[in-house]
Amino acid sequence: MAQDIRDIMKDTAVVADLAKTAKDAALLNGVLMRTKEAPNSSELVTYAPFTLFPTPVPKAVFQQALDVQTHYNSLVDKISQNADFLQEALASTVEVDDFTSRLFKIHKQILKEGSSQSVVLGLNRSDYMLDQKEDGSSALKQIEINTISASFGGLSAGIVCVHKHILKVAGRLEDSMAILDNNPAAGLARAIAKAKELYRSVRAVVLILVSDTERNIYDQRCVEMELMKLNIFTIQRTFEDVHARGSLDKEKRLFIDGMEVAVVYYRNGYVPQQYKSQQDWDTRLMLERSSAIKCPDIATHLTGTKKVQQVLAQPGVLERFFPNELQVVEQIRATFAGLYTLDMGLEGDKTVAMALQDPERYVLKPQREGGGNNIYGSEICKVLQEAKGSDRTMYILMDKIKPTPSHNYLLRRDSPLTISNCLSELGVFGAYVRQGTEMVMNEQVGHLLRTKSSVHADGGVAAGVAVLDNPLLY
Secondary structure: HHHHHHHHHHHOOHHHHHHHHHHHHHOOOOEEEOOOOOOOOOOEEOOOOEEEEEEEOHHHHHHHHHHHHHHHHHHHHHHHHHHHHHHHHOOOHHHHHHHHEEEEEEEHHHHHOOOOOOEEEEEEEEEEEEEEEEOOOEEEEEEEEEEEOOOOOOHHHHHHHHHHHHHOOOOOOOHHHHHOOOHHHHHHHHHHHHHHHHHHHOOOEEEEEEEOOOOHHHHHHHHHHHHHOOOOOOOEEOOHHHHHHHOOOOOOOOOEEEEEEEEEEEEOOOOOOHHHOOOHHHHHHHHHHOOOEEEOOOHHHHHHHHOOOOHHHOOOOOHOOOOOHHHHHHHHHOOHHHHHEEOOOOHHHHHHHHHHHHHHHEEEEOOOOOOOOEEEOHHHHHHHHHHOOHHHHHHEEEEOOOOOOOEEEEEEEOOOOOOEEEOOOEEEEEEEEOOOOOOEEEEEEEEEEEEEEEOOOOOOOOOOOOEEOOOEEE
């Protein structure tokens, strides 16, 4: 199967024709992004970058990623309800990382005042790479879990259609039938719809909080379209819009432009640059104070930090959240890569010594989302050696995962058609809704495969490094 596709890749004339067809198929199937030249205009768009062919992925590890997702949903939800754990886990980080500190300040304020929402909505994506073992097999290892603004659940459906079509055109009908249907946006929308139903206001809308510059608008529109199929009305607004025209009434209900808001779905607010002034931070606090259902609420946002990920890997920590569920603990722990603290003290000193001795074995990760933030190789030594006082606690150290490379063509606007040595990252989307103590929905709702050239150490699709892909299971 994969060998036949590799044979096709060697025929440059066939590849060139398939690439033209693929780009047209992407446009036809809505695999779109706005252009760098006009990031706020839909008058001129291009295809979102993607692979010409799907990438082979072992069926067993793919299924493992799907099977563990509902447990990750439960874990995120349990952590978000445990204020003492979050305080303990993030104590060192908030002292040195201003962004995490400001988020945590909002969290403490909400704890002090008491949360106004009784329904919790979680939409997340757990990302993995396949670590090649000495015997040639692959082990699923988690890179991170995204608890805010997990993207590309919309465009994932379109890229399925593109790859199925290309394989058919290439004479690979059997392979085309092996690509799984996949529409995460529908599952994300179902969870939003369930949360809105529990808010119990027919007229209330879903507010999608967006950036004032948004190239990836069509991925968001896919979720909107799925919600519209369920007769749920959505509005897109920025932090600035909410500040200017939003308010809370005496019951802490959120209104904007005269409309009551049932759900606030964050597609913005996950990196420091998206808070352009104190006004934006004040707006985030107002949203958290409201009775609208936030996705995520501030505690769930903090649960997705790298520091929490590292603390969870310590012995006995998972058992705190699943005390009588050994199988669940084993399923989650099997996906952990090596994660090490950089807190001040003997344990952190030991981590620093390990990293300095062999930096190529590790990745230094700050408390940031969005791709392009991790530190590799000799740069790790430079950062750790130059860190003053407790500055090193802004980071965690993780074993570098070493996946098996594959070959593919990465299709980007105005880029030459050349074959690349590629690495892939598998994401699985999760959706859950909790009302009080009752979990009313907990599902795995789809997947995402992103592929990049092996020359790039870090970065996602929106960052311009990775491209959209599909798993071809074997």
